[in-house]
Amino acid sequence: MLVVAIDTSCAAVTAGVVAVDDEVRTLAQRVTINPRAHGELLAPSVAACLDEAGAAPRDVGAIVAGVGPGPFTGLRVGLVTAAAMSDALGIPAYGVCSLDAIAGALGAASLLVASDARRREVYWARYVDGIRVDGPHVDHPADVSTVDSAAMAGAGARLYAGVLNLPLLDADYPEPAPLVEAAAERVRAYAASEPLTPLYLRRPDAAVPHAPKPVSPR
Numbered sequence: 001m002l003v004v005a006i007d008t009s010c011a012a013v014t015a016g017v018v019a020v021d022d023e024v025r026t027l028a029q030r031v032t033i034n035p036r037a038h039g040e041l042l043a044p045s046v047a048a049c050l051d052e053a054g055a056a057p058r059d060v061g062a063i064v065a066g067v068g069p070g071p072f073t074g075l076r077v078g079l080v081t082a083a084a085m086s087d088a089l090g091i092p093a094y095g096v097c098s099l100d101a102i103a104g105a106l107g108a109a110s111l112l113v114a115s116d117a118r119r120r121e122v123y124w125a126r127y128v129d130g131i132r133v134d135g136p137h138v139d140h141p142a143d144v145s146t147v148d149s150a151a152m153a154g155a156g157a158r159l160y161a162g163v164l165n166l167p168l169l170d171a172d173y174p175e176p177a178p179l180v181e182a183a184a185e186r187v188r189a190y191a192a193s194e195p196l197t198p199l200y201l202r203r204p205d206a207a208v209p210h211a212p213k214p215v216s217p218r
Helices: 036-052 073-090 098-106 155-159 176-180 184-188
Strands: 001-006 012-020 025-032 062-064 094-095 110-118 121-128 132-141 151-153
Touching: 001 073, 001 176, 012 036, 012 062, 012 176, 012 184, 025 036, 025 176, 036 062, 036 073, 036 098, 062 073, 062 184, 073 094, 094 098, 098 110, 098 121, 098 132, 098 151, 098 176, 110 155, 121 155, 121 176
Parallel strands: 001 062, 062 094, 110 151
Antiparallel strands: 001 012, 012 025, 110 121, 121 132
């Protein structure tokens, strides 16, 4: 089965076409680092991956999307795109914690994965033998520095390497194959489509304005 993988939880705009049979194999991928262009880059990246894989949208059997944690605007682009493709093509969509995909690419025995949450914070989770045992959370790097792990990965870990003070592994962003690998059992079982619930972990910067205060007549 061909699967389209999408992630916009971080500065990377990730898209790919992945084959799922006995194994999970990447046929095409685009990982573009541009935190301000998720909306402009994602759809063309998906189209380019399909073209490179020699596939048409009708050939796709499922969508896998990273659900974060991530900032509101960028994450929403990926999840809306995945949901729209799922609806238009009549195929299931499955959500995966984006940090799980970074951990899954490494297979480390004891790992801290941290992405950049901006505001001098990180989204983070802890893994043992590839299984998430804590998180995801959002905290200041100094508060995460006490987490017991043997190594770390992710763009947030790289940004705050001096604070987190663990050996840094080379995996900053989610890639298509690990995203799909995290959902492979559901894909192979033809499981029902799932709601793509975002992991924002905190409120968006934008807020609904308060009603104007009443003015007392003089």
